[in-house]
Amino acid sequence: MRLLFVGDIVGGSGRRLLLSLLPALRDQHRPDFVVVNGENAAGGLGITPKIADELLAAGVHAITLGNHAYKHREVYEYLDREPRIVRPANYPKGNPGSGQTVVESDGARLAVVNLSGTVFLEAARSPFSEADAILADLRGKADHVLVDFHAEATSEKVAMGWHLDGRVTACVGTHTHVPTADARVLPGGTAYISDVGMTGPRGGVIGVKREQALERFTTMMPVRFETSDEDPWLNAVLVTARQDGLAESIEQVLVPGTTH
Numbered sequence: 228m229r230l231l232f233v234g235d236i237v238g239g240s241g242r243r244l245l246l247s248l249l250p251a252l253r254d255q256h257r258p259d260f261v262v263v264n265g266e267n268a269a270g271g272l273g274i275t276p277k278i279a280d281e282l283l284a285a286g287v288h289a290i291t292l293g294n295h296a297y298k299h300r301e302v303y304e305y306l307d308r309e310p311r312i313v314r315p316a317n318y319p320k321g322n323p324g325s326g327q328t329v330v331e332s333d334g335a336r337l338a339v340v341n342l343s344g345t346v347f348l349e350a351a352r353s354p355f356s357e358a359d360a361i362l363a364d365l366r367g368k369a370d371h372v373l374v375d376f377h378a379e380a381t382s383e384k385v386a387m388g389w390h391l392d393g394r395v396t397a398c399v400g401t402h403t404h405v406p407t408a409d410a411r412v413l414p415g416g417t418a419y420i421s422d423v424g425m426t427g428p429r430g431g432v433i434g435v436k437r438e439q440a441l442e443r444f445t446t447m448m449p450v451r452f453e454t455s456d457e458d459p460w461l462n463a464v465l466v467t468a469r470q471d472g473l474a475e476s477i478e479q480v481l482v483p484g485t486t487h
């Protein structure tokens with residue numbers, strides 16, 4: 228099984244870059260599944276039904292989200308209706324959408340789970356016990372399991388990697404928008420990286436126009452943030468796995484756009 232997981236798509240430049248690179252990435256890496264984090268896809272914050280449909284129509288098998296999942300009200304009903312998009316599972320139970328799904332490709336079943344960290348982020352329940360409950364529920368329903376752990380602190384992410392080692396195919400971190408250099412297969416067979424990075428404008432500050440972010444930091448005054456479109460890169464990982472659901476390899480896929 229070959230899985231391409233693409234980090235947080237930020238704004239129009241991130242979307243355009245993903246859509247333009249996807250055919251070549253498919254030729255080169257032959258993924259059975261393409262999963263993308265779309266929590267910043269709509270103008271830098273959240274996602275809309277139109278954008279989610281565009282990603283799915285381009286051959287994306289599933290979309291994960293994060294702390295910006297509920298930015299746009301128009302997506303609430305879509306989250307309940309479209310099984311190929313997931314929001315953090317450890318959010319309040321009655322919230323729109325689901326935190327887990329199973330998608331199929333050529334007879335292979337991939338479970339996709341989205342969890343939120345609780346260090347510098349808010350969630351209703353511990354992501355660790357939530358992961359345990361979801362894995363119990365998924366038993367027999369999927370051949371491979373991908374967990375997108377949307378979290379801020381590397382400590383919490385590394386801990387989640389160990390918590391899930393040997394129990395899922397891949398545990399990949401998202402949310403910080405900066406790729407980390409620690410991709411590896413843990414001893415138990417789980418592919419792990421603390422953060423995949425973003426698919427968006429490297430010329431900004433984690434997606435925001437850099438002049439505005441700098442003004443905020445230097446003056447400490449309120450500043451309206453807009454999404455940068457300068458120097459977009461695609462940040463992703465390619466995971467390969469065996470029939471038994473455990474990983475063989477994880478490698479970073481970091482591709483510059485052509486506009487710089």
Ligand SMILES: [Fe+2]
Nearest residue numbers: 235266267402
């Ligand atoms: Fe993000």
Ligand SMILES: [Fe+2]
Nearest residue numbers: 293294295402
């Ligand atoms: Fe986030």
